[in-house]
Amino acid sequence: MKTFEYTIKDPVGIHARPAGMLVKEIKKYASTVTISKGEKSVNALKLMALMGMGIKQGDTVKVTVEGADEDTAAAEIEAFFKANL
């Protein structure tokens, strides 16, 4: 299991389009990806639930990656967060 934390920089947070891009990215890997903010956490493949968390600029999220390809997946997904969110 790999985890990393990330603070959202996009001014509108994880809204529809970035959430869509994120789901698309995560679908590339076999690992299960969970995104948590405070008490709440969701399977990152669940687009609407992800949007429903209302993650905003300045929020820090914890991303957990678990599965066969977790090493590459975690590194790539972290890079994706930095580039897009």
Added chain:
Amino acid sequence: MISIQGKGVSTGVAIGPLYFYQRAKSTIDRKTVKDTAAEWERFKAAQAKAVEQLGELAEKARREAGDSAALLFETHQMMAEDLDYEESIQGLIQDENLNAEAAVSDTAAQFAEMFASMDDPYMQARAADVKDVSSRIVAVLTGAIQGGIDSSVPVILIADDLAPSETVQLDKSKILGFITEGGSGSSHTAILARTMGIPAIIGVGKQVKPECAGHEVIIDGAKGEIIIDADPATRNVMLGKIEEQKKNREMLERLKGKPNVTKDGQSIRIYCNIGSPDDVAPVLGNDAGGIGLFRSEFLYLNCDDYPSEDYQFEAYKKVLSDMEGREVVIRTLDIGADKQIGYFNLPKEENPAMGNRALRICLNRPEVFHTQLRALYRASAYGKLLIMFPMVTSVWEVREAKKMCERVKKELSEEGIPYSEDVEIGIMIETPAAAVMSDRLAKEVDFFSCGTNDLTQYTLACDRQNADLGRFFNPHHPAVLRLLKMVCDNAHKNGIWVGICGELGADLTLTDTFLSIGIDELSVSPRAVLPLRQKVRETTVAKVRNKVLEDLLSDENSI
């Protein structure tokens, strides 16, 4: 044979099967189902179909405007296949024996409610995405057709009336002509028909009966005549007209490549009005010199959310590069009044034509304006761009808008993004206030373009969408023509050019007037370019000028 008389608003004769526009039903039936497994399968099939449709839309958007445009539809695909969404629908079908339509609709409402209750206005607006995806699935389930037409052959389309958002989604390759039950000459259906160069007849009421669907119909846009199941003699006459129309077209073809110059040497520029990047082909096909009005609203009407800077940039860039250095006047967002967009969440108004619209919205919501201007200036590096602001009444509005342009240019310079330094800035003259103040406004801008539809509506205090006001809505009214002359004189005194981009520009009975008062540019629908060129080339301005100027002031014409 059935003959019906309507009002022709776009000329031409067309023959084809009659087709009633299919609009998705706004209410759905709620039923209890016994075979829940079969009902679940119905949902799965509809979901797959909706995902497929969204995939096609994504590809279309990608071709037209790039990857970022496609992403919206891809996001919608993901919503349609979202696990929680599916689970909720499955639960309603299997545990509550609900039919698929109602299960989708209830689930949509529940998810939309979740978004709507969030404290972030941006997320609240996402409720619209869920509803949009769900209504697509419901439409597949009920057999309603997205885009309104399901026919393998081109048809003559009849509708009660078409909203702007509906006209942008129509499959244009399937339409030979339009008939609408309501509407007016300046409605969007009429404008679309003229751009496409096909006949349109409006205001026919309920005269065309639903049982005529599929029957052969002939429409004559010049006369406003509709003939269903024509007898052989009438049919032959009409086929003759279609043949004649083809010949006339061929004659006009020979005017291509010739200048728009009168017999005594006065030139006028003839440009086109367009509504989407797809319209560039007919502009070039009809040998227009440029684009005098590109209505940027289509970008906003086509989206379910504010179009991003990149999305807009790609669309503007496409038009500018396709026009290969010819002038392209892009009008900034002109919504409000008859063009409403859900995600703008504009409060309902009693009198929208005079309400929060066009430049007023842009100045009140600088972030929306800022995004559009950034996209425009970035695109300016790819052709000859001119920017035009709609619905101006005061000098301060123009100054405020120009200030935003300066801000955008400064930002782009700092970011090292290329843009053109010589983008001309102009305004629409479509309010009496702007016409009266044109001497002052001329000092602020590089050009004027008169929007005659709105200028007529506001000058005559006469609603252009109201079919009952037909004889009061007179664009030839001397008040309108005198205002045009005044605007023209004020523009020329200040060394700027002036054009007309309303429907009046293509009115051949006024070409003498426009040449005489010195209009520099006429922007018309693509197929009006060559007839207008022919008219200009036949005119000797010196012979008509005095009479035109006298007529503007004559007693007889002032009634």
